[in-house]
Amino acid sequence: MNLVLFFALAQICYLAPLSDTTSKFTTHLKHSSFSIFPLHPAENFLCQDQKRSHYSAACVTRKKWIVNCREEPHQSNKSSAKSHRKTDTRASQLFRSGSETAGNQTELFSENVQRLHSHQDRVLPNAESSHGSRLNTGARILILHPIYAGSHEVVLRRLGEELVRRGYSVTQLKWKSDHAPIDERRHASSKFNVERAHKWKVTHNLTTPGDQLHEHDEEFRGTSEDCKFMDIITVSPDNEDLRYPYMRRDGALQPPTRLLWHTERSILNVPTDVFGLIDAHCSTLLGDAELISTLNTTGYTVALVDLIANECSLALARLLGLPVVGYWGFPLQGGEARRVGMSQLPSVVPAMMTEAGFRMNFFERVHNFVFSLLDELLVTYHLSVTDHWIKKLHPYLPSSSRLLSEVDTLMVSVSWHVDYAKHLPPHVHYIGCLTCTKEFFLDQEMLDWVEGSGEAGVIVFSFGLTGFSSSVVPESFRDGALRALAQLPQRIVLHFDPAQLQTLPPNVLARTNIPQQDLLAHPATKLFVSHCGMNSVNEAVYHATPLLCVPNFADQGDIARRVLDRGLGLRLAKEDLTQDTLYEMINRVIQDNKFNESVTRTSQMWQSEESGTDAAVRLILSLHRFGPFKHIQPPGTHLNILQYYCLDVIGFILVMAVGILMILSELLCHLYRLANSQRKKGSDKLD
Incomplete structure (x- = not known):
């Protein structure tokens, strides 16, 4: 048939x-x-x-x-200022749709899950026991996204596509969002969705075949049938009663973008109801037997988990018996990073959202110490909520703290050329930019606009994806920025919904979505006005583009401080942005050659190193072949904050010292009293 x-x-x-x-x-x-x-x-x-x-x-x-x-990609090299137009096209992306039913394999796994909860069988699946049976198979990677969408989804999709291109089987499990990324270059093709029990969707997205394999990759290839597509599973909680905050009734996440624009960046301003998203995340991910059984029957060999507020994905990976590659898309500080084994002494490592520099004076260290404790308390509460769901749905799984401490490998999508130096355990790797490539893809309208800018060049103006929406940008901010841009001789590519703008200056091209990496790769780009999220800074510095940072929320202020300290650009507070201040700061960065020299030198060093994608693939395949890496797990991850900083030992020593001093004092007093009594007796005898 x-x-x-x-x-x-x-x-x-x-x-x-x-x-x-x-x-x-x-x-x-x-x-x-x-x-x-x-x-x-x-x-x-x-x-x-x-x-x-x-x-x-x-x-x-x-x-x-x-x-x-x-279209073939244009090649970019800013040091030689060359760009080439390609006129030929080729068949480059493949898409497929559909999914096999789980059948009796689903029933078998359901029985295993039931046994997991029974008193007769309390043995958990683990990466070591299951790894041997999977070693001789092709690498099958399961990528588990956090519950929010945004720039992290772009990065992990790009990495998944590269793995597919090299011949490996990849499945992405992501969450439904009304703020999902749109990548004009990579994802403009048709996609087919298959409804599964009206709870989650599978999109089969066939990408370029693995025609460029590294020599050492050959043994890890799957079969030709498995290695030409990427499955995208979109999950959404049941929120018909609106019990989960920041979500629509259909379970799509709605980031509080308006709140972000009007709230000061501080850990003290984290809304308390955001922890309700943990309930949505864990109950959906760990409570859907059909989803778990479908994942279990696929035979994955490695899980790649974005660690930000994603401990229930670690629990899912443990449930499936998979070794874990952790992904961290921020500067390595605060949050879950400390639980993975990263040394974060408050005297030298700035806490998240403090905007502290590398060398802190006494008062800055006091401030950093206090906020490090607050961050630890916040993470501890977050993990306690997660543990509630793990114990409720799968009571024999380890705690979230233990799951974090047992991550086999952690790759950080940051470069040492941007971040501050830190002491790292052997399983933590700085890999750099995962979205950066010397190639750029621009449609004809955009290419003509950029290359028609002449010697003045182009300025890219974008505030990212995760916390940005054109409709909530304050009117004063928008109008002041447009008036400043209209005064400039450069052409502007503005990431903004044109429908929200009544008029546009003639030198401004506004688009709802822009190919940011591709624009920054073009040699005509002179400046990037950005919110300074980590991906944006990575792409700008990699392509030797100076930055003007206007941080909006979360870690963006911390990253802007690094840009300033490294001499890669300047920083402007969003509250201080007016027509005059923006115009002045843009001209300062463009006209002061020290910024261009600094970012060019940094770019040349960065581009001479192993690419972030190659490093990520190497780590994933190494774990597939040799993992789990228990021998390089850092000691001390099982310790709490009092034990880790030896505060309990210091307290014990202080108590012992005080006790010894009290005993000595009492002994001396006793000897003194005894001596006095002897003297009195002697004087009485003389009398």
Whole structure:
């Protein structure tokens, strides 16, 4: 039956228009349980329309394979100021849709989960016991996102695509959000969603085949059928009664972007109701038996977990028996980083959201010490809420603190060229930028706009994705910025919804979504006005673009302080942004050559190193082959804050010292009294 269906569908795909074919396959997909198998590379269809400048779907076949046309990337090297336009297009991205039903494997895993909770079998699946059976299989990576969407999703998607391109099987588990990222270059193609019990979706996104494998990667390749697609599972909690904050009824996350613009950056201003998201996260992720069974039957070998407020994903990875590669997308300070084994002495490591520098004076160290304790208290409470759900749903799993301390490898998407130096345990690796590439992809309108700027060049103005929405930007901020930009000789690419702007200066091009990395890679870009999130700073510095930081919330003030200390740009408080201040600061950064020299030197050093993507792939595959890495786990991760800083030992020594002093004092007093009594007796005898 499958063979007959294939030939029939192939004939339809060849004869019918693409739009009709897509519609038919969408309808068929919802009512079909047939397994999906990929085309042999020799069977791939060439793009029928080579004239379109961006993406062009060519054919759909075998349940759904879409081969897309894409322009070749432009090559960028700012040191030589060369850019080349590519005129040819090629079939570069493949997409598929559909999923096999779990069947009796689901029932088998459900029985295993029930046994897990029974008193007869309390043995947990673990990475060591399951690793041996998976060692000889191709690498299958499960990427677990935190509950919020934003820039982290962009990074992890890019990494997943690169793993697929190199020939590995990847599944991304992400959360539904009305603030999900849109990547014009990588994700402009059609996607098909398959509803699963109206609770979560699977999007099969076939990307470029693994045609460029490293020599040492060959043994880790999966089969050709497994290594040409990336599954994207979108999860959403049941929030019909609106019991979870910052979420719509359909379970889509709504970041409080308006609150972020009007609240001072401080750990003291973290809203208390945000912990309700932990309930949504853990109950959905650990309480969905169908989701867990589907993941379990896939045979993953490694889990990649974004660690920010994502301990229940660590619990899921432990439940599946997977070794864990942790991902950290901030400067390595505060939060979960301390629980992973990172030494964070308050005297030398700035606490998150303090904006302290590398060398602190006495009062700064006092401030940093107090906020380090507050951060520890906040994380402790957060982990206690997480532990409640772990113990409720899977009572024999370890605590969240232990799960964090047992992460096998931690990769930090930051470069030492930006962050301050720190003492690191052997399982923590700074890998740099995961979204940076010397190639850039610009559509024709954007390319003409950038290359038509002349010697004045281009300024990119963007406030990121996670906490930004054009509709909530204060009017005074927006109008002051536009008036300042209108005075500049440079052309401006503005990340802003044009519908929110009544008029635009002639030198400003506004778009709802911009290809930020690609614009920064172009040699015509002279300055990046940014909120200074970590990804934005990574991309700017990697491409030798000076920065003007206008931090908005969270760690952005800390990163802006690093940019200032490294001489990579200047910082302007959002409260101080007016037409005059913005115009003055932009001109200072552009006209003062020291910023350009500093960022160019840093960029050259950075680009001479191993790329962030290569480092990430190396760490993931190393864990797949040799993990788990228990022998490099740092000692002391099981200690609490009193034990870690030896405060209990200091207290014990002080108590002992005081006790000894009291005993000595009492003994001396006794001897003194005894001596006095002896003297009195002697004097009485004389009398």
